[in-house]
Amino acid sequence: MPDSLQGALDLLILKTLARGANHGFGITLHVQTVSAGLLRVEEGSLYPALHRMERDKLVAGEWRVTDNGRRARFYKLTPTGRKRLAQAEESWTAFSKGVAKVLRFA
Amino acid sequence: MNDDELRDELEFHIAERARLNQAAGMPAREARDAARRQFGNVTRIQEEARRMHAGEFLESILNDARYAWRASIRVPAFTLTALFAIALGVGSSAAVFSVVDRVLFRGLPYPHAERLVSFGMAAPIEPTEFILGADYVEWRASQKPFEAITTWSDLVDCDLTDRNPARLSCARVEASFLPTLGIEPLIGRNFTLDEDRPNGPTAALLSYGLWRSRFGGSPQVIGQSVPLDGRPVTIVGVLPSSFELPTLAHADVLLPQALDLAAQRRPDTGRVMRGYARLKPGVTIEQASAALAPLFQESLKWVPPMFRREVKLRVRSLRDRQVQDARLASWVLLAAVFSVLLIACANVANLMLARAAGRRRELAVRVALGAGRARLIRQTFTESLLLALFGGALGCGLAWVLVKVFVAIAPGGIPRLDQATLDARVLLFALLASMLAGLLFGLAPALSNPHAESLTGRRTVGATRGWFRQSLVAAQIAVSLILLAGAGLLLRSLWNLENAPLGMRADSVLTASITLGRQSYPTPERQQAFFEELERRLSGVPGVTALALSDSLPPSGNTHSMIYSLIDVEGRARAGEGTGGMVVWRSVTPAYFTALGIPITRGRAFEEADRQPDQNPVVLGASLARRLFPNQDAIGQRLRPGRSGPWRTVVGIAADVRNNGLAEPSAPEYYVPRHHTPDGATRSANLIVRSPLDPRGMSDWIRREIAALNPTLPVTVESMQQRVGKLAERPRFNAVLLGLFAAMGLLLAAVGLYGVMAFLVAQRIQEIGVRMALGATRGQIARLTLSQAARSTAAGALAGLLGSFFATRLLRTLLFQAPERDPLSLGIALAVLLTVALAAAFIPARRAAQVDPIEALRQE
Numbered sequence: 028m029p030d031s032l033q034g035a036l037d038l039l040i041l042k043t044l045a046r047g048a049n050h051g052f053g054i055t056l057h058v059q060t061v062s063a064g065l066l067r068v069e070e071g072s073l074y075p076a077l078h079r080m081e082r083d084k085l086v087a088g089e090w091r092v093t094d095n096g097r098r099a100r101f102y103k104l105t106p107t108g109r110k111r112l113a114q115a116e117e118s119w120t121a122f123s124k125g126v127a128k129v130l131r132f133a
Numbered sequence: 134m135n136d137d138e139l140r141d142e143l144e145f146h147i148a149e150r151a152r153l154n155q156a157a158g159m160p161a162r163e164a165r166d167a168a169r170r171q172f173g174n175v176t177r178i179q180e181e182a183r184r185m186h187a188g189e190f191l192e193s194i195l196n197d198a199r200y201a202w203r204a205s206i207r208v209p210a211f212t213l214t215a216l217f218a219i220a221l222g223v224g225s226s227a228a229v230f231s232v233v234d235r236v237l238f239r240g241l242p243y244p245h246a247e248r249l250v251s252f253g254m255a256a257p258i259e260p261t262e263f264i265l266g267a268d269y270v271e272w273r274a275s276q277k278p279f280e281a282i283t284t285w286s287d288l289v290d291c292d293l294t295d296r297n298p299a300r301l302s303c304a305r306v307e308a309s310f311l312p313t314l315g316i317e318p319l320i321g322r323n324f325t326l327d328e329d330r331p332n333g334p335t336a337a338l339l340s341y342g343l344w345r346s347r348f349g350g351s352p353q354v355i356g357q358s359v360p361l362d363g364r365p366v367t368i369v370g371v372l373p374s375s376f377e378l379p380t381l382a383h384a385d386v387l388l389p390q391a392l393d394l395a396a397q398r399r400p401d402t403g404r405v406m407r408g409y410a411r412l413k414p415g416v417t418i419e420q421a422s423a424a425l426a427p428l429f430q431e432s433l434k435w436v437p438p439m440f441r442r443e444v445k446l447r448v449r450s451l452r453d454r455q456v457q458d459a460r461l462a463s464w465v466l467l468a469a470v471f472s473v474l475l476i477a478c479a480n481v482a483n484l485m486l487a488r489a490a491g492r493r494r495e496l497a498v499r500v501a502l503g504a505g506r507a508r509l510i511r512q513t514f515t516e517s518l519l520l521a522l523f524g525g526a527l528g529c530g531l532a533w534v535l536v537k538v539f540v541a542i543a544p545g546g547i548p549r550l551d552q553a554t555l556d557a558r559v560l561l562f563a564l565l566a567s568m569l570a571g572l573l574f575g576l577a578p579a580l581s582n583p584h585a586e587s588l589t590g591r592r593t594v595g596a597t598r599g600w601f602r603q604s605l606v607a608a609q610i611a612v613s614l615i616l617l618a619g620a621g622l623l624l625r626s627l628w629n630l631e632n633a634p635l636g637m638r639a640d641s642v643l644t645a646s647i648t649l650g651r652q653s654y655p656t657p658e659r660q661q662a663f664f665e666e667l668e669r670r671l672s673g674v675p676g677v678t679a680l681a682l683s684d685s686l687p688p689s690g691n692t693h694s695m696i697y698s699l700i701d702v703e704g705r706a707r708a709g710e711g712t713g714g715m716v717v718w719r720s721v722t723p724a725y726f727t728a729l730g731i732p733i734t735r736g737r738a739f740e741e742a743d744r745q746p747d748q749n750p751v752v753l754g755a756s757l758a759r760r761l762f763p764n765q766d767a768i769g770q771r772l773r774p775g776r777s778g779p780w781r782t783v784v785g786i787a788a789d790v791r792n793n794g795l796a797e798p799s800a801p802e803y804y805v806p807r808h809h810t811p812d813g814a815t816r817s818a819n820l821i822v823r824s825p826l827d828p829r830g831m832s833d834w835i836r837r838e839i840a841a842l843n844p845t846l847p848v849t850v851e852s853m854q855q856r857v858g859k860l861a862e863r864p865r866f867n868a869v870l871l872g873l874f875a876a877m878g879l880l881l882a883a884v885g886l887y888g889v890m891a892f893l894v895a896q897r898i899q900e901i902g903v904r905m906a907l908g909a910t911r912g913q914i915a916r917l918t919l920s921q922a923a924r925s926t927a928a929g930a931l932a933g934l935l936g937s938f939f940a941t942r943l944l945r946t947l948l949f950q951a952p953e954r955d956p957l958s959l960g961i962a963l964a965v966l967l968t969v970a971l972a973a974a975f976i977p978a979r980r981a982a983q984v985d986p987i988e989a990l991r992q993e
Contacts, residue, residue, distance in 0.1 A: 052149040
C-alpha cells in the first residue's frame, strides 16, 4: 500500500508528460492547475523522482529553449515510461476503488 | 547529468517561479526570495542526485572513510601505535612470504610441473636418488606410470678454449630432457636423437646468460662451432632465460647425454645419472612408486647381495627434490610471522576497544540521532580497514627493507632466496593480510556497539569488555611465549652446534683451496709437480708453525668416502651382509696432524719417509680403530681398503675429528700419506698453514706465493674459523630470524599489556580514589593493579606453555643435540616474558598508586 501512495507522484509525473514533453516547473504548474490547487508537487520530491525515472529509462531528459528563450531541461516519456504509465493508472484505479469501498463501508 | 547541469535545471525552476510571483505583483527581489524559500534545500536535492549517480553505497562508504580519517587524525597516539603494530605484522609477514613463496607455493617454471617427479635409488653411498645407466635403460623400456622419462648427469667443469678461455659448467642431458620438462629452446632446436648417440654429431645448447654475455645475444650463433675442452662443438640452440635445471644448479651449456647402451652393463663404464619423469595424468606419486617396484627389484639383483637391504627406491615430486630441508624451516618461519601478525591484530583490536570506550558518548549520540546498528558496525569496519590498509602500505615499505636484509644476511644454498622480491604476488598477499587483519581487529569493537542508553547512564564499563580485553592480552602473551620458546630452542641448538668439539684446533689456521685447470695441468705429473713446487716454496719459512697439503678439509662433508665392509683386514674373514655405512678417508702430508692440532693418541703420525711410493702406512681415526679392532691393539695390523691395492700397515691412531658437517654425526675416518709420486696427484688440494702471525698478512703472503707459480689460478684463502662458521650459517639464519620475530611479538605484547593496564587504571581512578579515602595504602593499590596484570599474564603464559609443547615438536628436525622439550630454554623464555610483562604493567601500577584521592573524587 505505501508503494501505491509513493507511486502517486510517479503517476502524476508520467500522466503530465503523456501530454507532451515538459520541464520540472511545467509539471508542478500543470498538476496544480489541473487539480484546481488541491495537489501540489513538492520540488524537493519532484526532482529526485524525475532523476530516478530518468535513470530507470522511464523518461528521457534533454536541454531545450523555452518559448520565452530560456534554457530548460525537458523530459518526455519513453516507450517504457508509457507502458509503466498504463500499469500505474490501472493499479491506482484499483487502489482508489478499494479505498473508496472501505471508506463507504465504514 | 553533472553538477552544473543540475544547478542550471534547479535555477531555471526558481527563476520561473520568481517570474510567476512577480507577475502576481511581488517586487522582484521579494519574488525571488519567496521562490527560493518555496523550493527548499537545493543542496539536498543535489546530494540526492549525486548519490543516485555514484551509487548510494559507495557514497556512504566514502563518507565513512572521511569520517574515519578525521577521527583518526584527532587521536595521533592511537593511530600511530596501531599503524606501527599493523606495519610490523604485515611487513614481516610479507617479507617472509616473499622468501618462502618460492620454496613452498609458487609454481615451478615448467608446464604442469605438479606431474614432474625425480626418481631413482637412494643408497648410503649416495643418499640423493640416482640411477645407473643399465637400470635406466631397462626401466625406460618397461615403465608404465610415466608419460615421459629422461636423465641428466651432474654438472662437470668444462673449458671454453677459444681466444678468451673461460671455465664453464656443463650438464649432459638426454634429447628427451627438454620435452619431458616441457621446455622449448628460445632459438634454435633441441638435440636430435642422432646427436644423443655415442659418437653422434656434436651439439650444444647455450644458457641464456652465456648466450648474452659471451655471444652478445646474437641469433647468428646457431650453427657456429665453439671449442669446448679443445674439441669443436656445434651450437644448436639457446635456452630461454627462465630455464632452470631441476636441481636449481647453474649450467652454462647442455650437452647430449650420448648414452652408450652397450657400455652400461659393465661396471667400469656404467654412468651414474639423475632420473626425471612426467607422470601420466591422474597417476599419483605413490602409484608410480608401486608401479616401479618390480623394475627396482629386478635392478637390485645387480647390486652386491650384502648391500641390497640398504638400497631404496625413491620417487618424489620435483619441488621436494629441490627444496629438500628448506621446506620445514620455511613453514616454521611462516608460522612465526603469522603469529606476529596475530599478536599485532589482537593489539590493534585492544587499542580500538580502548578508543571505542573513549568515544562511547559520541557513538551514543549518533545512535540517538538515528544511526542504525548496522550503520555503526559498518563505520567501525571502515575505520579498521582504513587503518589496516594504511598500516599495510607502511608494512610493504618495511617488507622491502626486510627482504634486502634477509638476502644480505642469508647464507648460500637456501633455494631461490636470490629471487625473493616484492612482486605483485607478494603485494597481493600483503593486501589480503592487511584486509584480514582489519576485519579481525574490527570485529571486537563492532560487536560491542553502544546503545542510546549509554547516554543516560554514567560510566558503566561493562565487566565483560574488561574480561574480553584481558583475554586478548593473554592471547598475545601466549603467542609470544610460543615464539620465544621456539627461538630459544633454535638458539640453544645453534650454541650446541657452534660449541660442539671439532676434534681439532681451528684457531691460527689458514686454508687455501686450489683447483688446477684442465688445460694447463692435463696430466697427473703436471698436477703433482705444481703442488710439490708449492710445498717446497712455502715450507721452512719463519713464522709458519706447520704446513700441510691435503685433498680435503674437515669439518665439511666433502671428502672421499669408502664403504666400511669393503675394508679387508689381514687374517680375518670378510664381513657378511650390509655396507656398514661409509668411512671417510683423506690423503695428507705428515704435518697435517700438527697443522690442524689433531692429537695422535697412539703410535705415530706420518713421516717424510712415508711419502715414498713403496711406503703404505695408514693412520686410523679413533672410532674406526675401535670398530675394526675392538679388543686388539690396532698398531701394526694390516688392512686393505677397497679390497684392492696394497696392504696398508696401521702406524698410528688419531683423535676423532668432526668430518660430516656440524649437524650430522661424524663418520669413521682413516688417513693415507700423500706420496711424492703422481699416483696420489689430484687436480685440487688444500693448503693448511698454522701460524701465530697476523692472518691477513699471512693470507697475502700465501696468495703471492701461489701467484708466483701461476698467476691465473683462482684461490680461496680462508681461516679455518671462517670455514667452520660457514657451516653453521643456515641454523644461524633460522635462529636469528625466529629470534627477530619473537622479539617483535614480545614488543607488541608488552605494548598491548601496557595499553590495557593504563586504560584500566584510567577508568578506575575514581574507584581508586574511594579506596584510598577509605584507607587503602599506595602499596595495596599498586598490588591491586599488578594482580590484574598478573592474571592475564599468568593465563597467557599457561596457554603459551601448552602451545609451545606442540609448536616445538615442529622444530624437532631443525635441532642439533637439543631436546625438543628443553626446560632450560623454555624457562629462560618464560623468565624473559614475565620480566617484560612486569615492566609493562609497572608504569600503570605506579600511576595508580600515585593517584591523589582528593583530585580523583573531585572529578565525580
